[in-house]
Amino acid sequence: MNGRTNEHRIALFLDFENLVTNTGISAANFDLQPSLDRLLEKGKVVFRRAYCDWQRFSEAKLGLHRFGVELVDVPPSTRAGKNGADMRLVIDALELCYARESIDTFVIASGDSDFCPLAYKLRENGRTVIGLAVKESTSPLFVNACDEFIYLRPRQRSSDKSEKEKDKDKSRHGAAEEAGHGKRGRHGREARGKAEAAPAASSGKSHGSKTEVPAIAREVVRNLLARATGPVNPSLIKETIVRKEPDFDESEYGFPTFAKLLAALEQEGVLRRIQQGRQWYVVGADADLGADGKGKKHGHAAHAPDEEEDLESYPDPDEDEAV
Numbered sequence: 001m002n003g004r005t006n007e008h009r010i011a012l013f014l015d016f017e018n019l020v021t022n023t024g025i026s027a028a029n030f031d032l033q034p035s036l037d038r039l040l041e042k043g044k045v046v047f048r049r050a051y052c053d054w055q056r057f058s059e060a061k062l063g064l065h066r067f068g069v070e071l072v073d074v075p076p077s078t079r080a081g082k083n084g085a086d087m088r089l090v091i092d093a094l095e096l097c098y099a100r101e102s103i104d105t106f107v108i109a110s111g112d113s114d115f116c117p118l119a120y121k122l123r124e125n126g127r128t129v130i131g132l133a134v135k136e137s138t139s140p141l142f143v144n145a146c147d148e149f150i151y152l153r154p155r156q157r158s159s160d161k162s163e164k165e166k167d168k169d170k171s172r173h174g175a176a177e178e179a180g181h182g183k184r185g186r187h188g189r190e191a192r193g194k195a196e197a198a199p200a201a202s203s204g205k206s207h208g209s210k211t212e213v214p215a216i217a218r219e220v221v222r223n224l225l226a227r228a229t230g231p232v233n234p235s236l237i238k239e240t241i242v243r244k245e246p247d248f249d250e251s252e253y254g255f256p257t258f259a260k261l262l263a264a265l266e267q268e269g270v271l272r273r274i275q276q277g278r279q280w281y282v283v284g285a286d287a288d289l290g291a292d293g294k295g296k297k298h299g300h301a302a303h304a305p306d307e308e309e310d311l312e313s314y315p316d317p318d319e320d321e322a323v
Helices: 016-020 033-042 058-066 085-099 113-124 140-145 157-181 183-210 215-227 234-244 258-268 307-313
Strands: 008-015 043-052 070-073 105-109 128-134 148-152 271-276 279-284
Touching: 008 016, 008 033, 008 085, 016 043, 016 085, 016 105, 016 128, 033 043, 033 105, 033 148, 043 085, 043 105, 058 070, 070 085, 085 105, 085 113, 105 113, 113 128, 113 140, 128 140, 215 234, 215 258, 215 279, 234 258, 234 279, 258 271
Parallel strands: 008 043, 008 105, 043 070, 105 128, 128 148
Antiparallel strands: 271 279
């Protein structure tokens, strides 16, 4: 043993044709990086394999090679062009499950409900199963068969780039105007600043209105705190939500991190966040707390983090904690 018991060893299996057929993602713009980053936060991806008829999707081969993905070519076996890629994937996954006990997490990149039996068998053997696919083309049956589900999204680098270029053009234009008009340029800049401040404030307000605490989070927090005999680790809350709703993602409700979602629940009076040592915990809103965590109500030793402190010190539950 290497002593790093909290690091997961992950095997990634991609049913590639399923990911790029009628999903809004083509083989040419398929981007594995965001999903791979999510997996690398959980542990080490020690096995990477993709299955399909690669003559049909040759434009994706170079990109997958860059990420160290082994390409398994499965030519069509029928006149209709159907191949046995899904069967090969299932066989290899089960073989790896029985041969390598060190691999504790299996990622099945497909939205096909045909992989439900594979997910059930892997979980039966004590493995964690993560699904990975495009939301609009994923079977709810397969989502519920997994321990967790991550949705692929088409990359939008070109649009992001164009927005950045527009911003640069605006800043260059403003600088040239100020240099050309001197004092009048400064007055113009101040006028523009005031004019732009109102839309910015309104846009910030509209962005805030998009945030909505999901009912599943509120329910899980209340149930856990009702049964808890002490402070609850935020990681436990996130894990419990994901067990109930495998495709849960706080960003879909307008929260950039899970910590922000907990902050919103604190504002609702559902919970209170406290600090013990270097770790943040969650307790009931009316919990009695003292210097030792069990004393007087609203003890001064336990306090809720402010927003800046939250960003710097509050651990995101997606990260593994040292044991």
